[in-house]
Amino acid sequence: MSEAMARDYDAIIIGAGVIGVCTGFELAKRGFRTLNVDKLPAAGYGSTSNTCAIIRLHYSTPDGVAMARESYFYWLDWGKYVGVPDPSGLARYVNTGCLVTKTEKNHYLQRVKESLDELHVAYEDLDAEGMTEKLSVLDTRQFGPPVTEEDPGFGRPSGGNVAGALYIPESGYINDPQLCCHNVQLGCEAHGGEFRFNTEVTEILREDGRVAGVRLKDGSEVRAPVVVNVGGPHSFVINRMAGVEEGMNIKTRALKQEVCHVPAPEGVDYNVVGMLISDSDIGCYSRPEVGNHILIGSEDPPCDDLEWVEDPDDYDNTFSYQWRTQVLREAQRVKGLPVPEARQGLVDLYDVSDDWIPIYDKSDLPGFYMAVGTSGNQFKNAPVAGQLMAELIEAVEDGRDHDADPVQFHMKYTRRDCDLGFFSRLRTMNPDSSYSVIG
Structure with missing residues (x-):
């Protein structure tokens, strides 16, 4: 990324649902100056708060089981993952x-x-x-x-x-999905992350052929060389705003x-x-x-x-x-x-991809990333999704061609590598998907 580019933050995360707050948290832990923006009044206030928050391990592929199993250990010791106390209490598995x-x-x-x-x-x-x-x-x-x-x-x-x-x-299941998001928000803020609520993004800014930040509904601009779309049911709107939807073989809908x-x-x-x-x-x-x-x-x-x-x-x-x-x-x-x-x-509303498998990926616009198509089956994987997005963003910003050489994410509890190319926007429709919330 160009050091000459004016910036207010290192990364802007659009959305503060469970995947959004975990993505901001993991980037902040890696030293990124992060800002989560959300048009709603609080973290987890949208579709996350209306999820059934189910934690389950059954999938028809070993990789699917492995990711759910990895996340399961974070839910079991939620306080350790969040790392800070919350006066409102901790969400409970x-x-x-x-x-x-x-x-x-x-x-x-x-x-x-x-x-x-x-x-x-x-x-x-x-x-x-x-x-x-x-x-x-x-x-x-x-x-x-x-x-x-x-x-x-x-x-x-x-x-x-x-x-x-x-x-x-x-x-x-998690007893209070909105409280879970508030827990992670406090963890993120403890590492310097910031949040703005009641804040709507109306434009994705570009400069020198890459993303440069966002314009907000009040007309102000926030600059950053990395923008992450974690907009839930609004993800397809944000992708169109960024001009990246045509470059995706797998898209999302509400x-x-x-x-x-x-x-x-x-x-x-x-x-x-x-x-x-x-x-x-x-x-x-x-x-x-x-x-x-x-x-x-x-x-x-x-x-x-x-x-x-x-x-x-x-x-x-x-x-x-x-x-x-x-x-x-x-x-x-x-x-x-x-x-x-x-x-x-x-x-x-659920944010659903064409094959009901999430998209965790870069885009054709340098600096613009996506954690989308996650509704219904990815709540359980949120802690790991945040980590793999941080790993992906660091690798690509350091020059890795993720499309040609997909990033491998190592899961510490299950001791397996996850090929992030599986979640590519360029993949073909997965014939083994259930095409349903069960995933």
């Missing part, structure tokens, strides 16, 4: 275990088992009877593949019992998502006996929630219409028919689950 149903769609989890084995992650291989021994309220009949409520077969068993499930005991919040079955203490459930037979995932409730999200089965949003600042943020569909699907599996008339839960 809640271990519940995870039950993943075997279906034809997920190849009966054979590849998942092989990948877990390679990383020495413990699991139990259960038949239908073993599933009910883990959670007695389960109805283990097969209902899939999922159909819409208008289908005559909706809610009716489509066969005998499901083929079984894997139970992975080291799985759970997708509306609904998460249902319903009471547990009567007489069941779900906060004690409940667990994460990933169930492609019914097309839903779920987890316990405080107050003896259950959160239910969609695994986006092919029968459902996906609602892509062209303007992330202007979309219908009310519940649709999808809310009732998800609850009814979950009620197929969880016996006695109520289907309330009053709809409660969350409506927000």
Whole structure:
């Protein structure tokens, strides 16, 4: 980077969700003078605050398991990672275990088992009877593949019992995702990082053929030789602003998502006996929630219409028919689950890439980087995502041609190297992706 370029900071990070704050934190720890800017009032205030904050280890590739496993160790010792006290308290990991149903769609989890084995992650291989021994309220009949409520077969068993499930005991969720972001913000500030909220970027500045900073909505400019797009559902807007979208083979879009919040079955203490459930037979995932409730999200089965949003600042943020569909699907599996008339839960946007795998990469504009397409499946990986982005940025700014010679990031806990070329904007569509939130 040109030392003659006027600068206010070494790096500007657009976004202060969980990936944004971790990226700023890791750069600040490496000596970068960082500024996170976010149009919302506080860190983690956007889609991060409305995530289910699930921490799980099951993936169909060893590399996917390795990255989740690496991050898992940071969540287990969150205070050590953050490094400073927070008067508001620390976010807490809640271990519940995870039950993943075997279906034809997920190849009966054979590849998942092989990948877990390679990383020495413990699991139990259960038949239908073993599933009910883990959670007695389960109805283990097969209902899939999922159909819409208008289908005559909706809610009716489509066969005998499901083929079984894997139970992975080291799985759970973070109790307060917004507090988690505040924790990391304080850690970043302890290393000199700065944050500006209620601050909207309207232009990506260029100078001498590379990025030079940003212009804000109030007309002021902030100069830096590195700008990182971690804009969540606004990521595609920022990429267009920077003029880099045409150079990307994989792009991102904003997708509306609904998460249902319903009471547990009567007489069941779900906060004690409940667990994460990933169930492609019914097309839903779920987890316990405080107050003896259950959160239910969609695994986006092919029968459902996906609602892509062209303007992330202007979309219908009310519940649709999808809310009732998800609850009814979950009620197929969880016996006695109520289907309330009053709809409660969350409506927000996911930042989704074309193959549902994130983009952690440079761009065709020197100095402009991207950590995008992360919504729905990358919360769990945030500490590692911040580190690999810092590693990538340092390497490229030092002259490495990442497109020709991808950066290798070493994960200290799993003792594996991660080829960052896997997350390239130039990759072809990954045929092994689930093309869903499960990732």
